[in-house]
Amino acid sequence: MTVTQDLAKILARRISEDDRNRAALLLLDWTGCAIAGQAEPAGQKVTAAFPDEVGHCTRIGAGKASPLMAALHNGCLGNVLEMDDVDKRAVLHAAPTIIPAALAMAEHVGASAKDFLDAIVIGYDATIRIGRAVGPGHYAFWHNTATCGPFGAAAAACHLLEGSDLVSAFGLAGTQAAGLWQTRHEPDSMAKQLHAGHAAHAGVLASILSKQGFQGPRSILEGEQGFFAAMCPGANAKDVLLGPDAGWRLHETSLKPYPACRHAHPAIDAALQAQLIDGPIILETYDDAIKFCDRPNPQPGLEAKFSLQHAVAQTLIQSPPELNDFSRAALDKTKALRARITVKPTDEFNQAYPAHYGAAVTIGTQRYVAKDAYGDPEMPLSNPDLERKAISLMKHAAMTEAQAKNVITHSFALAKGSVGLMTYTESLP
Secondary structure: OOHHHHHHHHOOOOOOHHHHHHHHHHHHHHHHHHHHHHOOHHHHHHHHHOOOOOOOEEEOOEEEEOHHHHHHHHHHHOOOOOOOOEEOOOOEOOHHHHHHHHHHHHHHHOOOHHHHHHHHHHHHHHHHHHHHHOOHHHHOOEOHHHHHHHHHHHHHHHHHOOOOOHHHHHHHHHOOOOOEHHHHHOOOOOHHHHHHHHHHHHHHHHHHHHHOOOOOOOOOOOOOOOHHHHHOOOOOHHHHHOOOOOOOHHHHOEOOOOOOOHHHHHHHHHHHOOOOOOOOEEEEEOHHHHHHHOOOOOOOOHHHHOOHHHHHHHHHHOOOOOOOOOOHHHHHHHHHHHOOEEEEEOHHHHHHOOOOOOEEEEEOOEEEEEOOOOOOOOOOOOHHHHHHHHHHHHHHOOOOHHHHHHHHHHHHHHHHOOOOHHHHHHOOO
């Protein structure tokens, strides 16, 4: 048995009602993110690029399309506003790769709500297992959402597509794995959203081809010229199989309360405790947070969402950042305070990372610490806060509060079996 084959066996374990409830909750979180993302310039450009699609699979904010195009379109949307869920140890966003693939395939085959949610559970597990195993050498250049997402998307799609071959689909998905961090260095780049859309598309394509007997490499993870050998220096493919009987990994994901890079969230939580006074401000955190988010003078938009300094200054001046707090006007408001902030890594937070995303803010003689970020399993986001987040995102896309609450009701009803998948999709814009 290869590692790739063993992973397929692990993904066949039992799924409980509690697992499906968690999948429905993550579905709601993704739905709000994707609806809001479609209303943004990046989402609008994705929709406009493919105006003549024909099919029967839902595209949020656009006409129906083939399962491949629906997966690509919806996959690009969920990450636009940087509010999608994250697995802190895999350092990736599972939702925008797994859920679009599962949704497209579920509609394509006419799956039940139960099978749709099961596919989400399975897809999350595959992506997160691989993401946790790839190591820092991979993350240094590769965007884990983009590279590990195709595997989970393939697993979700294969669960729904009768006659597909998961091991072969893993091989086909893995050979399409791509997505470089250069996009983070260029503020105008929208490639990060394409990463998620491509991953969802790659997984659906792999599953459809595998059903036709189109073979992929069956040792894609551990092979001598496979995924780990080529792209994961210092990592061991066998780590994908750790804890074969453990609970499903989607219970360990984090939900984001603030529309900023997750690496900035512990700094926000620490700043929430602080009282602003005159003098220098010291922000301590872990190396990856600084690598991705040390931006004392960011540009408006996406770059501002990846600025520790802006996140902390905004929180100290007014409140945690909201969707409209990354504009030029917002940056002008935080400029003077940003200049007072010094960012540095410390052993305290580096040693705890990635199991714990932590930060501390020191102002004067007072030091305020957040050992975990709100929304992590250690400090889970409450259901009322999740619903408020979803409503805020959908209203950002010009939906009414009543329409948003309808989406919420139908998302949760899927897990109870009281509505079918079509009822959920008909509530979407």
